[in-house]
Every structure is written in structure tokens, then in C-alpha cells.
Amino acid sequence: xxxxxxxxxxxxxxxxxxxxxxxxxxxxxxxxxxxxxxxxxxxxxxxxxxxxxxxxxxxxxxxxxxxxxxxxxxxxxxxxxxxxxxxxxxxxxxxxxxxxxxxxxxxxxxxxxxxxxxxxxxxxxxxxxxxxxxxxxxxxxxxxxxxxxxxxxxxxxxxxxxxxxxxxxxxxxxxxxxxxxxxxxxxxxxxxxxxxxxxxxxxxxxxxxxxxxxxxxxxxxxxxxxxxxxxxxxxxxxxxxxxxxxxxxxxxxxxxxxxxxxxxxxxxxxxxxxxxxxxxxxxxxxx
Ligand code: UTP
Numbered sequence: 001x002x003x004x005x006x007x008x009x010x011x012x013x014x015x016x017x018x019x020x021x022x023x024x025x026x027x028x029x030x031x032x033x034x035x036x037x038x039x040x041x042x043x044x045x046x047x048x049x050x051x052x053x054x055x056x057x058x059x060x061x062x063x064x065x066x067x068x069x070x071x072x073x074x075x076x077x078x079x080x081x082x083x084x085x086x087x088x089x090x091x092x093x094x095x096x097x098x099x100x101x102x103x104x105x106x107x108x109x110x111x112x113x114x115x116x117x118x119x120x121x122x123x124x125x126x127x128x129x130x131x132x133x134x135x136x137x138x139x140x141x142x143x144x145x146x147x148x149x150x151x152x153x154x155x156x157x158x159x160x161x162x163x164x165x166x167x168x169x170x171x172x173x174x175x176x177x178x179x180x181x182x183x184x185x186x187x188x189x190x191x192x193x194x195x196x197x198x199x200x201x202x203x204x205x206x207x208x209x210x211x212x213x214x215x216x217x218x219x220x221x222x223x224x225x226x227x228x229x230x231x232x233x234x235x236x237x238x239x240x241x242x243x244x245x246x247x248x249x250x251x252x253x254x255x256x257x258x259x260x261x262x263x264x265x266x267x268x269x270x271x272x273x274x275x276x277x278x279x280x281x282x283x284x285x286x287x
């Protein structure tokens with residue numbers, strides 16, 4: 001089995017980003033010169049995946065508009081002779097083959113993934129949580145896809161975090177805590193500090209066999225009254241081997257205001273167009 005589809009989940013309410021997310025999808029906030037979700041689509045494409053399913057919800061139509069053809073805008077740019085911008089806008093609509101599915105009720109990440117089943121079918125797929133970003137960019141998913149191809153098993157990204165942060169994440173019990181690719185023995189969603197089975201927190205990149213859908217269908221509401229992907233993973237573990245992959249580089253959570261500010265700074269500093277000027281400005285501010 002080869003992975004040819006990616007699911008990007010973007011239907012969440014974004015309560016940690018209120019009041020901004022009352023009317024603006026957090027997925028469209030910029031990181032460097034591009035919106036958060038643009039980075040997610042580029043990541044999938046850089047990994048050789050062109051077929052992308054975006055899970056959206058009410059109030060997120062602007063995401064579809066962002067990747068859609070805009071004839072009026074193209075004509076206006078053409079008339080004004082803004083050729084470079086015109087090319088950039090045109091590139092957006094042929095970045096990938098994107099289709100959208102709607103999650104009608106925000107019943108959790110697990111439910112959002114299950115909503116994508118109709119577009120994914122009985123195929124393996126990559127799952128991208130666009131708020132989670134890595135300094136290594138597409139290398140994380142690329143390596144996970146290589147592990148999938150070799151093992152033909154689901155793969156979860158993980159990162160070691162401080163013990164005081166563990167209760168915010170799903171946490172993995174690994175078979176061998178010293179290896180950077182390891183068999184997953186168990187997973188626990190948002191554990192109390194004394195119940196965390198390791199310091200390996202689950203990060204927002206997964207490669208799944210299609211059996212995850214069956215596991216999700218059998219999953220009832222868990223922590224926070226939501227259908228938790230971690231609970232479905234637990235069920236999958238009873239039927240198949242699942243591997244963990246440890247990320248070592250920097251990680252950004254653009255799903256909170258402070259996290260997005262950090263990610264914005266890091267991505268802007270690395271942006272080929274904006275980077276130098278931004279660095280100069282930061283130095284000025286600090287002096
Ligand atoms: P989060 O746990 O960050 O939830 O979701 P959220 O709603 O986006 O934000 P907060 O916690 O209220 O601030 C992780 C990922 O799962 C998606 C989100 O869009 C995000 O990419 N998600 C979550 C859905 O698509 N649907 C849901 O019902 C919940």
C-alpha cells in the first residue's frame with residue numbers, strides 16, 4: 001500500500017484563539033507570507049501527495065475561497081500589469097487536487113477524521129493537523145511515509161515534552177523508549193501527571209491504515225465529551241502494530257495566540273522575501 005491522500009483537519013472551533021476565531025478561521029492567519037493551511041498543503045505536496053481532503057465547518061468558507069480560482073481578481077491583476085502577483089494567485093488554485101468535506105458538529109478530532117472517510121475510502125492516508133508545525137517542515141511526514149512503506153503499519157509523530165506539559169497531549173507508551181522509531185504499546189489522552197506512561201507527546205502528523213475508520217466508528221465520546229482520535233488508536237493497537245516516530249527539532253503550536261506569535265516570528269525570519277527585513281526590525285526593537 002502506498003499513501004496517495006492526505007487529510008487536513010480544519011473544522012475545529014479554535015476556542016483558544018478567541019475572539020479572533022469568532023469570524024476569522026485560524027487556518028488563514030499568516031505564517032511568514034502564507035496562511036497556516038497553505039503550509040500544510042505544501043507539506044503534503046512536498047511529500048508527493050497531491051490528493052488532499054480538507055475537513056471544514058460552518059464559518060470556514062474562506063478556506064475554500066483561498067484555494068479557488070478567482071477570475072475577477074486575476075483580470076484586475078492582469079489589467080494593472082501585476083504579473084508576479086497574478087502568477088502567485090494562479091499557482092494557488094493548482095497547488096494540489098483539493099476536495100472538502102464538512103463536519104457539521106464539532107465532536108472532536110476523531111469525529112473530524114471519520115468525516116473524511118467518504119473522500120478517503122479504503123486507502124491509507126496521511127493526517128495533518130495544520131496548527132502543529134515543525135522546524136524540519138516536510139521532513140517529518142516524509143520520514144513517517146518511509147516508515148509506513150517499510151512496515152505497512154500506522155505511524156504516529158511524537159516529541160518529548162516537559163512533564164508539566166504532558167497533560168495537554170495524548171501520550172505514548174513505547175516498547176523501547178530509547179529508539180526514535182518504536183512500537184507503540186499504548187496511548188493515553190491528556191493523562192494526569194502520575195498516569196503519563198512516558199514523556200512522548202503525540203504531535204499532529206499521522207499515517208493511518210484505513211482500519212482507523214472502523215476503530216473510530218466504534219469509539220464513543222471520551223475526554224471533553226469529544227470523539228478522541230487517541231481512543232480509536234488504542235482500539236487499532238488491539239488489532240495491528242502501530243509505530244511511533246520521534247521528532248527532535250523545534251515544534252510550534254499555532255493554535256494559541258502566544259504559539260502563533262512564536263511560529264510567526266520563526267517562519268518570518270526564515271522567509272526568503274521577508275526574513276532579512278524582519279530580522280533588522282527585531283534587532284532595532286531590542287536595542
Ligand atoms: P484542537 O484540539 O486544536 O481544537 O483541534 P480546535 O477546535 O481547533 O481549537 P481549540 O482547542 O478550541 O482552541 C486539533 C485539530 O483538529 C481539528 C482542528 O481544526 C485542529 O486542526 N478539529 C478539532 C476538527 O476538525 N474538528 C473538531 O471537532 C475538533
